[in-house]
Amino acid sequence: MFKDISVNNQQVVHRDTQSVVIRLSIAVLMAALCAITIYVLALSEPAQPILRNLALAQLDNTGVDNPVTAVLLNFRSYDTLLEIALLYVVVLSLYSCLFNPNESNLPPLPTFESHVIVRHFLRAFIPLIILIGGYLLWTGAYEPGGAFQAGAIIASGFIVVRVVGEPIIYPPWIDTLCIALGTATFVAVAIAVAFFEGTILTYPAGSAAGLILLIEIAATLSITLSLYIFYRMLGRL
Amino acid sequence: MNDILMYSATGFVLFFLGLYFVAFAPLVITRILAINIMGVGIFMFLVAHANSHNGVTDPVPHALILTGIVVAVAGTALALVLVKKIQVLSHNQNVTINSSSDTDQHTIQHTEQSPNQRTKDNLHD
């Protein structure tokens, strides 16, 4: 199925195409399986919303009003911790795939003179994007929003600046610090809290909102930087 | 009630559509798209049942899907870097290598000749 990866005319192509008969038969098989699953699930009635009632009942003592942020950062905070750590490691994996000791390092992203209209538009647009990102981060506790959305929007702002050709120059230690900042803050809060409450990730009664905001700020920082580094490295490759 | 069924059916259709193209799409980057579409299919199935109860939506699937979306982006970025690195390395070696020693060497004649997009694609230059 994936056996033969090769490159011709700059497109990485799979050349192990089976004959049409096999492909058609497998397509029919998949369609049948899809129909069966839809039929089976249409018949069986959905479950009682156990978790929904539990989550909404406990909502008031999680220090956050938005139920999704409550589930994300209080009830199932362990999942979110692992997933932010995952993003941090994937950035490292990209560095390790990109950097080859026996090769000359890669040419930097091309920077070129952007059009004057674009430049002036960006001068007004980028602060607005960062403002929107900050707002989304802040309202994450009350209305839909949160670390991931804010990080993505601010990262898209930086990417727009980079696509247009304006160079973004920042000292390299920001890279090493901020990539791991989100994970480090989350782990630090998880461990520190354990000393007061006995079990890991249990926020003390009053300070749940403050701790969640702290984690969200650090997570937004590292998500923004991670997504921007994804773009920068793919652009340099 | 039937909008739940419709969206979960769309979710399954997207899942199996993506699965077919992950297996048989000629271009590797199309396979990456197919994996993203499979993920969206699963999330649609999950969300379709989340708001089924008289308007009070169930927050737990939403949190799961946020995690799933970020994992999907991470997977896509890693796949893209690997694909481009293969492109660059094989270009530098200037040899069209068809790899994995134990495949039989039947090469298909009518490789879809995707035209050179460089002329049209002025986004980046």
Next chain:
Amino acid sequence: MINTLIDICLCAGIIMIATMSLTSQYLFKAIVLFMCFGILVTLAWVRLNAWDIAIAEAAIGAGITGVLLLVSLKPNSVPKKQTEL
């Protein structure tokens, strides 16, 4: 009544755009269609009252993933024919 109409159109549109994106031979076209697919899916999340996921899908699913795919279309470190400034 209008709701079921919107649902039908949205679901049909999503499935159609997904097949068009996956079956297209030209990579640039496939990626642009994939971004439109992301926008339509965001509409679906809005329709299903999943507001957090709608923002995330629009920002990450259609936006960032689309840009990453576009930027990976052409190898930058391979010397281009026409001289770069």
Next chain:
Amino acid sequence: MINALSFLPFLIFVPIIASLLCFWFKHNRSVILISVVCHSLLLVVSVCIFIDQANITQQVYVLASWAPPLGIGLSVNSATVVLVLLTSVLTFFYSVYSFIYFKDNPKQPLFWPIWWFLIAGIFALFASNDAFNVYVALEMIGLSAVALVAFDGSINALKAALRYLFVGLVGSLFYLMGVAILYRTYGTLDFNQLPTLVDANPAATLALLFITSGLILKTAIAPLHFWLPDAHGSAPAPVSAMLSALVVKCSFYLIAVYWLQVLPEHAPKAGYYFLGLLGAVSILWGSWRAFKVERLKHLIAYSTVAQLGYLFLLFPLAVQHTETTALYGSTFTASMYLILAHAFAKSALFLAAGDIIHQYGHDNLSKLSGLVKTSAVSTFTFAIAGASLIGLPPSGGFIAKWLLLSEAIETQMWLLVCVILLGGLMASAYIFKVLNIAFSTPSQHANHQVTHKQSAMAWMALVLACCAIALGFNAQSIMAPLMAPPVVVDLPSVHSMPSVHFMGVFV
């Protein structure tokens, strides 16, 4: 007796902290210090958990003190206790081996954070008690394993890594779809609560189909094993050892959990026999391919596929033997012991192969003749570990295969008996093929000068091989807790669990 339950989160947070520290403090000495401290901590914790497993397996460590259906719990059963101990011991060996293997590699600062994160992923998967949490752990393992496979940057490694990434992503998506169906029909994700809610509902069988097909793809069983030889073959030696010995076992363990613990009543009986059939096919096919292939690391990778087939024989035997299938009993002990023996033997083989590649520069079997003169220790390691793989008497592999055989004979499944014996025969075929090449006289054209010094790596591989043999002796101590069914305390809604004071444990 200290309550080791509060040590459980150590298993996951210590590797993540180690990964962060290795990323921030890059130079060599600090990485060595961090790794030594964290490995010893992990060893102490897993030994405590192994000793105190009698009452640990009853309790759930409730993270963020929300009761498990809403929050997430960490828990270990009699199988994971053994696997956690195995993981911490083996990763200690691999890390020491990696210090030597990557000593002069300029990419070393990037290796350690990803390596530690892979270890965190494995522990997170073993200790998890929540279906979606297992998905995140699977993704953690998958993505960091891909990065490590693509570590040395050659085109073949990159293609193998890309193939492995596709397989990993598709397998995890299938698993996620199964979990989504389970959540839709039973409303909960917790492993303790699911068995109580599951009723005779076709959706449960459907979810099980999705979960099993996704995990079979990740466990590389017969029809879906195409990605394993390249991925394990082209990875650096410690990484391929880790992949073969531990990562592949994680998805097997998950299949065992879903089929034997979470959804046993509603798994179709035919499904158990089908899994057994897949196992038998992958034993025969893996051994046959291992015999035919001409690169050493590919040979070892195909033998992994074969040995995994043995693990899948657990399912038909479990159903046939005791109608009540669960994560204990003599059948499950046999397969758990096979995991132990195979982990040590296979990592010894891969580390020995890594040493051979370090000396020869290639692992093409045809040009490796006369191996015994130049790297005698590696050949000796290969022989001993091969003995354990085949199942010759003194080794741990022998005990595991003996248990499997006695189970198969007891339940009159004669087909499985001859598959097990045939598998052992074919295993000896490809092991002795390599030994034959090693002891043959080197042909003239292979006259490249080879450093004759036995590097520390070869001795490390030898230690692992001896562990594989040592497993054969006092097997009773490891197997006893696995045999006895855990005294089933009805798990209360664990919110009432006394919150164990973190500081209390130290005071």
